[in-house]
Amino acid sequence: MRSAQRENNLSHAKETSMHQVERAIFDIRRGLPVLLRDGDQDVLVHPIENVDDGALDRLIATAGDAPGLVLSRHRLALLGKTLDTSAARLPLSSLAILDVRRLNELAFGADAGEHFQPPVAASRADHAALTLMRRALLIPAALTARVARKSRDRVESLIESGALLAVEASDAEHCFEAASGLLKKVSEARIPLADAVDSRFMLFREPDGLREHIAVVIGDPEAWLDAVPLRLHSACLTGDLFGSLRCDCGEQLRNAVADIDAMGGGVLLYLAQEGRGIGLANKLRAYALQDEGLDTLDADQVLGFGEDERRYGVAVDMLAALDIRRVQLLTNNPVKIAALIEGGIDVADRQALYGRLTEQNYRYLTAKSKRAGHMLDAVLNGHSKGSPDGF
Numbered sequence: 001m002r003s004a005q006r007e008n009n010l011s012h013a014k015e016t017s018m019h020q021v022e023r024a025i026f027d028i029r030r031g032l033p034v035l036l037r038d039g040d041q042d043v044l045v046h047p048i049e050n051v052d053d054g055a056l057d058r059l060i061a062t063a064g065d066a067p068g069l070v071l072s073r074h075r076l077a078l079l080g081k082t083l084d085t086s087a088a089r090l091p092l093s094s095l096a097i098l099d100v101r102r103l104n105e106l107a108f109g110a111d112a113g114e115h116f117q118p119p120v121a122a123s124r125a126d127h128a129a130l131t132l133m134r135r136a137l138l139i140p141a142a143l144t145a146r147v148a149r150k151s152r153d154r155v156e157s158l159i160e161s162g163a164l165l166a167v168e169a170s171d172a173e174h175c176f177e178a179a180s181g182l183l184k185k186v187s188e189a190r191i192p193l194a195d196a197v198d199s200r201f202m203l204f205r206e207p208d209g210l211r212e213h214i215a216v217v218i219g220d221p222e223a224w225l226d227a228v229p230l231r232l233h234s235a236c237l238t239g240d241l242f243g244s245l246r247c248d249c250g251e252q253l254r255n256a257v258a259d260i261d262a263m264g265g266g267v268l269l270y271l272a273q274e275g276r277g278i279g280l281a282n283k284l285r286a287y288a289l290q291d292e293g294l295d296t297l298d299a300d301q302v303l304g305f306g307e308d309e310r311r312y313g314v315a316v317d318m319l320a321a322l323d324i325r326r327v328q329l330l331t332n333n334p335v336k337i338a339a340l341i342e343g344g345i346d347v348a349d350r351q352a353l354y355g356r357l358t359e360q361n362y363r364y365l366t367a368k369s370k371r372a373g374h375m376l377d378a379v380l381n382g383h384s385k386g387s388p389d390g391f
């Protein structure tokens with residue numbers, strides 16, 4: 001009885017602290033600083049993409065100490081600094097570097113220049129700061145400033161008055177895992193689709209309310225094959241909705257619905273993972289960089305991201321909610337297969353799924369095939385149903 005009570009209290013405490021992290025993510029998205037606590041160290045964090053001269057001055061005045069610029073491993077590698085850690089901090093004690101334009105260039109500019117001090121290992125709060133930026137779908141770079149002893153009372157009064165939010169760095173570090181097992185099915189309805197008339201949409205919401213994912217259930221589950229036809233589709237507003245020619249997503253989406261229907265029904269999970277998990281704002285930034293000559297993976301790296309930032313835990317949770325354990329997956333992406341297997345799903349088979357090759361998506365598909373291991377040889381060699389002349 002007592003231990004049940006204790007467990008209850010603990011889970012309540014965990015819920016409250018994660019709620020605090022979720023509030024912090026909202027503040028960060030608004031361009032406000034938050035405070036991360038790690039033991040007796042307090043660190044003020046400001047997202048780099050929202051920093052302006054005023055914010056920079058306020059950060060220094062509040063912390064009473066010089067900030068540093070925390071960059072991801074991917075960005076550091078691009079700057080020629082390979083460190084054995086997932087992030088590092090560039091100390092900014094020299095005033096010459098405290099210029100907003102220069103900070104932006106260092107954090108996500110195509111040309112960063114060379115004038116900065118050598119990076120030092122990132123602290124736990126620095127790591128947590130970048131995790132928060134990623135979760136908030138911002139550029140993964142932040143200014144962090146330790147709160148000096150002399151500034152502590154002032155910072156505490158800001159927290160007490162509600163002007164500044166304080167969260168534990170250890171909670172912030174785990175904000176991506178917080179959704180695990182807590183996905184909520186919110187609503188569902190019958191939505192007849194042009195390519196699959198007998199379809200239902202089920203909407204699932206992550207506990208922080210930030211992301212919603214949809215399971216499109218096609219046909220009668222009683223009549224499905226033993227290995228259920230399944231498509232994991234990552235959202236692509238530009239391709240899915242507007243038919244962008246830069247990618248193959250829209251056609252893959254519609255082809256998947258038609259294929260699943262033709263296979264006797266199954267499920268399409270429409271996952272809120274826009275831009276391979278970097279968010280639409282960053283995907284548009286990446287497209288602008290691609291127009292300057294970078295390929296799809298290098299462009300993401302300039303912004304500080306890895307080649308694929310997606311996680312598939314929510315997909316596994318949705319399959320559990322639908323009571324699906326054995327699937328045949330429609331994909332060309334080996335990472336999706338591995339992620340499902342790791343999540344305990346039996347992947348009995350894989351079906352290829354192509355969109356049309358276009359003049360505009362040729363480079364994108366080639367990079368995915370050559371650099372990210374996607375199984376796209378058939379489409380690149382011109383065997384796809386819809387490949388245009390000359391490709």
Ligand SMILES: Nc1nc2c(ncn2[C@@H]2O[C@H](COP(=O)(O)OP(=O)(O)OP(=O)(O)O)[C@@H](O)[C@H]2O)c(=O)[nH]1
Nearest residue numbers: 232233234235236247273274275276296331332333
């Ligand atoms: N960052 C980035 N994302 C892109 C780009 N082009 C398309 N995307 C995103 O890439 C994702 C593609 O999703 P999917 O088609 O489900 O996945 P996939 O990895 O191509 O794998 P399969 O289609 O299953 O073979 C979507 O989230 C798109 O928004 C790009 O140039 N940069």
Ligand SMILES: [Zn+2]
Nearest residue numbers: 236239247249
């Ligand atoms: Zn797309």
